[in-house]
Amino acid sequence: MPCYSSDKLNELVMEAKKYTAQGKVADYIPALKKENPNDLSIAIFHSDGKCISAGEVEKKITLQSISKVLTLALALMDCGEKRVFEKVGYEPTGDPFNSIVKLELYNPSKPLNPMINAGALAVTSMIKGSSINDRLERIRAFVQRLAGGQQLSYSEEVARSEFETAYLNRALCYFMMEHKIIEENVEELLELYTKQCAIEMNCLDLARIGLVFALNGEDPFTKEQLIPKDIVRICKTFMVTCGMYNAAGEFAVRIGIPAKSGVSGGIMGVVPNRFGIGIFGPALDEKGNSIAGLKLLEMLSEQYSLSIF
DSSP: OOOOOHHHHHHHHHHHHTTGGGOBOOTTSGGGGGSOTTOOEEEEEETTSOEEEESOTTSOEEOGGGHHHHHHHHHHHHHOHHHHHHHSOOOOOSSOTTOOHHHHHSSTTOOSOTTSHHHHHHHHTTOOOSSHHHHHHHHHHHHHHHTTSOOOOBOHHHHHHHHHTOHHHHHHHHHHHHTTSOOSOHHHHHHHHHHHHTBEEOHHHHHHHHHHHHTTTBOTTTOOBOSOHHHHHHHHHHHHHHTTGGGHHHHHHHTOSOEEEOTTSEEEEEETTTEEEEEEOOOBOTTSSBHHHHHHHHHHHHHHTOOOO
């Protein structure tokens, strides 16, 4: 990417902000209804340590579905590719992220991929540990290492809000229990999953995690291999094919980078071998993606040739 100033990035943010009025915050999770739909911020973390940003990048957001990429990496490290993909598939879906329909229609009970809720729940059930608290701490510590060691926690308010309203996720879990995809207590798994989704960080942390994926799993400063290269490749492939809910195809055409969104309005973008991107814009489109965040990425991709295709 050519060098450009924070002023230029601010200009793009202000242009993209015009689109926030066309979206709305995720009101089906009560704790997320409090977010300001006009917020928009971005951080871009380069491999040389340079980070440019615009907006309130220090504001904390919960990972939500972005955590699915990170737990997939950890589950693959814990269990190996063969075991993980006995439980979940590789294929994208055109259905909403919380849909139950494909569990009945295709290879009954086996989720099509790890980025939809059913697949993510199956993946989280494979995270090793002696208790829910132990497994949550393993996830939190792993995410913290990827973010550069900054102390991370989770929002108890958001986790509780999600747990208490997780009716569809409970249905998905019980359906998968019937077919031995999930083999643990549903309420305990949902406690772990909702706390995983409620891990908090800011755009700078999110961009730094994106940079680790851009560098094939290597920490940009210590050069430690935090995630094996083959696992990073799998994760980035799912980000391209399934990372933006059922808008992944259009995203690939218009923007063309591995990315994962969450209903908090976060987007983690990966430009291979170049940089990581963290975005927060809580006003969502009808498919659950940050409406202004998508526009911002589209403008960046057009101006700086980000597409990997």
